[in-house]
Amino acid sequence: MSEGRPDKPTLTTNPFPPGWARSGAASPPLTIGGAEAPPPRVKRAGDPSGWKKTWRYGLGVLTMLFRRPVVRRMPLHLQLEVTDACNLHCTTCSRDLLVHKPALLSEPLWKKMIDEMRPTNINVSGIGEPFLHPNIFEIIRYAKGRGAAVNCATNLTRVKGRHREIVESGIDQLKVSIDATDAETYRTIRGEDYFEQIKDNIREIVRVRDELGATTPSIRFNFALQCFNYRQAPDLVDLAAELGVDGIYYQFLAYVDMEGRKAMLTNVMTRESLQAALDEAGLRAKRNGILTNLDMWRRDVEIFWNNMQPMSEYKPNKKQCYFPWISAWLGADGWVRPCPIMPWTLDEGRMGHLGKQSFAEIWNNERYRELRAALMRGERPTRSCKTCYPQDLYNIISIKAKLLP
Ligand SMILES: C[S@@+](CC[C@H](N)C(=O)[O-])C[C@H]1O[C@@H](n2cnc3c(N)ncnc32)[C@H](O)[C@@H]1O
Numbered sequence: 001m002s003e004g005r006p007d008k009p010t011l012t013t014n015p016f017p018p019g020w021a022r023s024g025a026a027s028p029p030l031t032i033g034g035a036e037a038p039p040p041r042v043k044r045a046g047d048p049s050g051w052k053k054t055w056r057y058g059l060g061v062l063t064m065l066f067r068r069p070v071v072r073r074m075p076l077h078l079q080l081e082v083t084d085a086c087n088l089h090c091t092t093c094s095r096d097l098l099v100h101k102p103a104l105l106s107e108p109l110w111k112k113m114i115d116e117m118r119p120t121n122i123n124v125s126g127i128g129e130p131f132l133h134p135n136i137f138e139i140i141r142y143a144k145g146r147g148a149a150v151n152c153a154t155n156l157t158r159v160k161g162r163h164r165e166i167v168e169s170g171i172d173q174l175k176v177s178i179d180a181t182d183a184e185t186y187r188t189i190r191g192e193d194y195f196e197q198i199k200d201n202i203r204e205i206v207r208v209r210d211e212l213g214a215t216t217p218s219i220r221f222n223f224a225l226q227c228f229n230y231r232q233a234p235d236l237v238d239l240a241a242e243l244g245v246d247g248i249y250y251q252f253l254a255y256v257d258m259e260g261r262k263a264m265l266t267n268v269m270t271r272e273s274l275q276a277a278l279d280e281a282g283l284r285a286k287r288n289g290i291l292t293n294l295d296m297w298r299r300d301v302e303i304f305w306n307n308m309q310p311m312s313e314y315k316p317n318k319k320q321c322y323f324p325w326i327s328a329w330l331g332a333d334g335w336v337r338p339c340p341i342m343p344w345t346l347d348e349g350r351m352g353h354l355g356k357q358s359f360a361e362i363w364n365n366e367r368y369r370e371l372r373a374a375l376m377r378g379e380r381p382t383r384s385c386k387t388c389y390p391q392d393l394y395n396i397i398s399i400k401a402k403l404l405p
């Protein structure tokens with residue numbers, strides 16, 4: 001555990017600079033560009049429901065196809081890190097290197113972001129556990145009331161007595177990080193004995209959902225593949241079928257600042273044995289009607305395997321990045337970042353602070369324009385970018401169609 005991080009996170013509201021909860025200096029502009037020119041105007045975003053939502057999706061696809069340094073429309077997708085506090089210490093997670101004083105995203109900031117951006121889709125998640133935020137249900141209801149489809153990545157260990165509230169909040173999807181098909185493996189990877197409780201929580205949410213005749217939330221498993229669990233990839237399909245879970249996202253090890261841990265987490269796993277486990281998982285998923293991202297694995301297994309190796313063996317991939325055109329990330333510390341990858345470093349991707357500027361001012365500021373221009377030239381301008389597997393158009397559309405609301 002790193003110095004300064006309390007055993008049990010104490011939650012503090014973290015208003016505005018100076019003195020960020022997440023330490024490290026803000027990244028400098030990507031090139032020296034002198035005084036910033038006033039940012040180009042961004043069109044106001046309308047209500048993201050009904051035909052207007054379809055219209056915005058269409059414009060989003062065009063924005064991705066014709067990438068430009070300046071984007072005059074609001075992004076479709078928002079990732080909202082409501083807190084960077086967490087109650088677990090997972091093997092894969094470098095949170096202990098990044099967060100020294102956990103923070104809560106304050107109400108003025110989450111309201112400002114949702115109201116200004118009017119996203120079609122919100123992913124409530126980040127480095128911490130969203131259900132530790134005391135106003136999590138208010139945030140979900142607010143986002144739903146503004147027309148967004150809302151999903152949340154959660155360890156589902158902090159929802160006791162709140163199953164009905166989850167269903168009634170209208171949240172569209174829970175992405176439950178499970179990482180194991182038995183209690184012992186769960187404890188090895190996630191550090192605590194919550195396996196049975198998580199299964200009970202899923203059963204109860206499904207029961208309440210059915211009782212209320214609701215169609216949401218759908219439930220998806222997240223499974224971060226590593227040497228401790230990869231042989232369980234097929235059994236996870238059976239567990240999903242048993243619990244009424246609709247989909248599975250098999251995640252490869254990512255994030256640049258945890259390179260030191262990758263060798264330990266891949267360890268005895270070989271590419272062939274991983275591939276065999278995923279092939280078997282694919283067969284079982286087909287039999288059980290469980291949706292997965294295994295098509296991504298079939299297309300890009302070389303890249304994923306390479307990503308799971310230590311830096312010394314890393315070979316850059318040629319994938320195009322679309323995130324800074326269609327998505328934005330708001331951290332519990334109030335900084336807007338361009339994608340879900342850069343927050344996993346101390347120093348990269350702080351594009352602007354929402355407590356000081358409007359989102360429209362940040363969205364086309366010099367940092368954003370430089371980042372987009374560099375990506376358009378085929379460069380990978382940051383450490384995060386250099387080791388990233390950016391989702392290409394095929395993945396964005398196929399994941400959205402199968403595994404997201
Ligand atoms: C960081 S957690 C935050 C949300 C919540 N606390 C949870 O456990 O789902 C979001 C997801 O990232 C995954 N994750 C953590 N570290 C990772 C890594 N190094 N590579 C890939 N996925 C990782 C987790 O397993 C989890 O599914």
Ligand code: SF4
Pocket residue numbers: 321322323324338339340341342382384385386388389390391
């Ligand atoms: S290449 Fe990766 S790290 Fe860089 S902006 Fe795109 S998604 Fe983020």
